[in-house]
Amino acid sequence: MKKLRILTVGVGGQGILLFSKILGEACLKADIPVAMSEVHGMAQRGGVVETNIVMGGIKSPLIAKGEADVLVGLEPVETLRALPRTRKGTVIVSSTDPVVPQIVKDGFAKYPELPPLFEKLKELFNKVYLFPGEQLAREAGTSRALNVVTLGALTGTGILPFSKEDMVEAIKSTVKPQFLEANLKAFELGFNAVTA
Amino acid sequence: MHPLVEAKPGQKLLLLGNEAIVRGALEAGLKIGAAYPGTPSSEIGNNLFQIQHELPGLYFEFSTNEKVATEVAAAAAASGLRSLTCMKHVGLNVAADALMTLAYIGVQGGMVIVVADDPSCHSSQNEQDSRYYARLSGLPLLEPATPEEAYQMTRFAFELSEKLELPVLLRTTTRVSHARGVVKVGEMPSYDKPVKGKFEKDIRRWVPIPAVARERHKVLLEKMKEAETLAESASWNFVYGNGTLGIITSSVAANYVYDAFQELNIDEKIRVLTLGFTHPWPTKLIAEFLSQVEKVLVVEELEPYLEEAARVVAQREGFKVDILGKYSGHLPRYFEFDPGQVKEAIARAFSLDLPQPETPDVSWVPDLPPRPPTLCPGCPHRETYNVIKDVLKDLGQLENTIFPTDIGCYTLGILPPIQMADYLICMGSSVGSPCGFSVATDQRIVSFIGDSTFFHAGLSPLASAVFNKHNFTLVVLDNETTAMTGHQPVPSQELRPKVLEDRPRIDIAEVVKALGVKNVVTINPYQKEKAKEAVRPILEKNELSVIIAKAPCVLYRARLAKKK
Numbered sequence: 001m002k003k004l005r006i007l008t009v010g011v012g013g014q015g016i017l018l019f020s021k022i023l024g025e026a027c028l029k030a031d032i033p034v035a036m037s038e039v040h041g042m043a044q045r046g047g048v049v050e051t052n053i054v055m056g057g058i059k060s061p062l063i064a065k066g067e068a069d070v071l072v073g074l075e076p077v078e079t080l081r082a083l084p085r086t087r088k089g090t091v092i093v094s095s096t097d098p099v100v101p102q103i104v105k106d107g108f109a110k111y112p113e114l115p116p117l118f119e120k121l122k123e124l125f126n127k128v129y130l131f132p133g134e135q136l137a138r139e140a141g142t143s144r145a146l147n148v149v150t151l152g153a154l155t156g157t158g159i160l161p162f163s164k165e166d167m168v169e170a171i172k173s174t175v176k177p178q179f180l181e182a183n184l185k186a187f188e189l190g191f192n193a194v195t196a
Numbered sequence: 197m198h199p200l201v202e203a204k205p206g207q208k209l210l211l212l213g214n215e216a217i218v219r220g221a222l223e224a225g226l227k228i229g230a231a232y233p234g235t236p237s238s239e240i241g242n243n244l245f246q247i248q249h250e251l252p253g254l255y256f257e258f259s260t261n262e263k264v265a266t267e268v269a270a271a272a273a274a275s276g277l278r279s280l281t282c283m284k285h286v287g288l289n290v291a292a293d294a295l296m297t298l299a300y301i302g303v304q305g306g307m308v309i310v311v312a313d314d315p316s317c318h319s320s321q322n323e324q325d326s327r328y329y330a331r332l333s334g335l336p337l338l339e340p341a342t343p344e345e346a347y348q349m350t351r352f353a354f355e356l357s358e359k360l361e362l363p364v365l366l367r368t369t370t371r372v373s374h375a376r377g378v379v380k381v382g383e384m385p386s387y388d389k390p391v392k393g394k395f396e397k398d399i400r401r402w403v404p405i406p407a408v409a410r411e412r413h414k415v416l417l418e419k420m421k422e423a424e425t426l427a428e429s430a431s432w433n434f435v436y437g438n439g440t441l442g443i444i445t446s447s448v449a450a451n452y453v454y455d456a457f458q459e460l461n462i463d464e465k466i467r468v469l470t471l472g473f474t475h476p477w478p479t480k481l482i483a484e485f486l487s488q489v490e491k492v493l494v495v496e497e498l499e500p501y502l503e504e505a506a507r508v509v510a511q512r513e514g515f516k517v518d519i520l521g522k523y524s525g526h527l528p529r530y531f532e533f534d535p536g537q538v539k540e541a542i543a544r545a546f547s548l549d550l551p552q553p554e555t556p557d558v559s560w561v562p563d564l565p566p567r568p569p570t571l572c573p574g575c576p577h578r579e580t581y582n583v584i585k586d587v588l589k590d591l592g593q594l595e596n597t598i599f600p601t602d603i604g605c606y607t608l609g610i611l612p613p614i615q616m617a618d619y620l621i622c623m624g625s626s627v628g629s630p631c632g633f634s635v636a637t638d639q640r641i642v643s644f645i646g647d648s649t650f651f652h653a654g655l656s657p658l659a660s661a662v663f664n665k666h667n668f669t670l671v672v673l674d675n676e677t678t679a680m681t682g683h684q685p686v687p688s689q690e691l692r693p694k695v696l697e698d699r700p701r702i703d704i705a706e707v708v709k710a711l712g713v714k715n716v717v718t719i720n721p722y723q724k725e726k727a728k729e730a731v732r733p734i735l736e737k738n739e740l741s742v743i744i745a746k747a748p749c750v751l752y753r754a755r756l757a758k759k760k
């Protein structure tokens with residue numbers, strides 16, 4: 001089975017742990033060996049959060065420098081911050097909607113101008129999928145569905161070793177019923193954003 | 197039903213290491229659990245706390261600290277019931293007094309002590325290697341590498357504990373406790389009704405006065421021999437690969453070694469000894485392994501615990517084998533490893549070619565804004581800090597004040613713009629250290645402690661402060677919960693989950709007054725002007741005083757409202 005290392009980065013509160021759990025559940029349903037790790041605790045108070053997901057029989061639940069096959073970013077600055085973990089040929093899947101840190105609002109640091117950086121990304125990597133994640137989530141009915149929009153986008157790239165249906169099933173079995181409709185819509189919007 | 201209870205035998209679940217430990221313990225017939233929370237161990241207690249309300253045959257409590265929790269579990273095990281306690285690495289320091297002598301008196305029912313280390317200090321104040329507690333106390337030690345192994349080893353640990361009549365240490369790290377993996381679960385015993393044990397009196401066993409302790413120490417040493425024999429043949433300790441080069445590894449590092457082994461295609465060159473049952477050291481197994489290799493690299497996070505085992509064995513056997521690891525500088529003694537680092541160490545130790553990934557040039561990425569963790573919007577701690585800061589400023593005392601702090605969300609008061617955290621050692625040091633500062637300096641002292649930390653380690657130093665006439669102001673941040681670790685209960689809380697509504701409430705102001713503190717005031721930090729007025733006379737006086745800032749954590753309040 002093909003080995004696949006997916007590094008996912010974002011900011012505390014974006015639902016990145018649920019993102020990873022759904023992805024893991026989809027692997028379980030499709031009978032694909034999976035291992036992952038996440039960091040809880042201090043990191044969740046608005047800090048940087050990352051999860052490492054490895055498939056296809058890899059045992060190390062951590063992705064080192066130059067090892068990521070796919071880099072998923074729920075926030076563009078976090079995508080950029082994680083680039084040292086990529087290699088030539090890494091697939092980049094990232095939301096373009098910024099979450100401006102408090103420290104920037106307080107005037108102690110600068111948030112970079114994004115469009116030229118996105119251009120650089122596209123020059124450097126062959127497969128770069130960018131989408132306005134938060135905007136799509138709001139379109140789906142809840143800004144909290146950014147994580148599921150991103151799952152849709154990741155599925156849309158076609159790089160995952162299981163079907164779109166497996167992923168939808170995993171969403172259905174993980175997301176609370178009252179939020180399911182908005183989340184399924186969010187998934188489709190994310191999916192279409194990279195396939196259209 | 198709770199998913200960890202509901203799962204049918206044979207079902208595959210995607211579990212956190214901590215969840216796997218819970219399921220393993222339930223399958224083993226755990227009856228009594230007790231814990232104080234601490235990342236990365238907290239989900240074990242959180243899940244058991246929830247599950248006990250569904251299973252009449254399970255009791256679990258959040259005790260006020262790790263020592264108490266260990267004593268609760270020890271007494272249950274002395275009564276013949278299977279018990280468990282879990283804690284983060286530094287929690288074992290708090291429980292260490294109990295641990296060291298519990299090893300002498302032992303247990304009847306199986307007892308498992310889960311201790312979760314945190315290499316890289318993801319959410320901790322140090323990165324101690326708790327495996328040394330196994331050596332210090334003489335207790336058996338298991339080190340799972342994956343959630344699957346954590347599940348299996350937990351079940352095994354109860355058997356082992358009963359066989360040896362000793363508590364067993366199960367040591368994880370962040371990357372085991374917070375890893376997720378597929379676990380195929382087994383059968384759960386019935387938990388339909390509460391089961392009581394019986395404590396059989398035996399003063400020559402359970403009361404370690406010197407005459408008994410001397411005997412029990414010998415018993416412990418005998419048991420360690422038996423434990424070593426079990427470690428020699430345990431399935432958790434195994435060899436793969438061939439060749440005259442060797443690797444010894446354990447815990448999550450074993451995964452990095454395994455993947456490197458696959459990738460570098462070295463099974464004809466290198467053999468690997470993976471160890472999961474690591475105290476007592478399986479010295480025969482290690483000796484046999486060392487006799488087959490010329491050179492060995494020990495791959496383990498933090499301290500050279502297994503490396504020292506290898507050195508001891510090599511010296512004892514007179515082997516000339518070259519032992520590489522921490523002392524040789526191939527791997528550091530600090531921080532968690534990553535797979536790339538382990539691959540490089542292996543390549544360097546054995547002069548192998550390492551294919552380097554082609555990494556992109558990222559020099560064009562500008563300086564990115566950092567994201568230090570911050571207090572939530574609306575957090576009451578921020579308001580309290582501002583009240584105290586304003587009054588001290590008015591009094592012209594801000595510059596002259598030392599702010600000892602403690603561990604919890606409020607430690608984030610270290611960051612601008614608050615910057616009111618000057619000194620910290622461990623939980624409770626916000627009350628003990630001002631006693632020292634007050635005799636050592638003429639500076640003013642205002643220190644901060646959370647409500648959960650106050651009950652954990654704040655009571656006895658406060659008694660000491662009263663008795664020894666120390667002079668400082670202690671601010672108790674009463675936010676109704678243990679926020680930092682995921683909102684576990686606190687004895688003083690008024691806002692509480694339904695299941696705890698029948699428990700008595702211990703009022704912090706009453707406790708403080710009963711301990712003999714004369715100047716005590718309670719404020720609502722959101723009512724800024726009123727709070728400042730109440731605080732001013734306290735800070736004007738130069739006497740021991742306690743300010744209780746009472747306002748619930750906003751996240752906890754929201755979460756509780758959702759549940760009710």
Ligand SMILES: Cc1ncc(C[n+]2csc(CCOP(=O)(O)OP(=O)(O)O)c2C)c(N)n1
Pocket residue numbers: 232233234235284286287290603604605606623645646647648649650673675677678679680681
């Ligand atoms: C000995 C020890 N046990 C557990 C922990 C983990 N821990 C960190 S902060 C904390 C408690 C925080 O609760 P509280 O004092 O009420 O402050 P809050 O987070 O609610 O502001 C705990 C249990 C620790 N650091 N040390």
Ligand code: SF4
Pocket residue numbers: 570571572574575576577605675679680749750751752
């Ligand atoms: S979790 Fe509660 S106590 Fe912690 S920062 Fe947020 S509001 Fe404050």
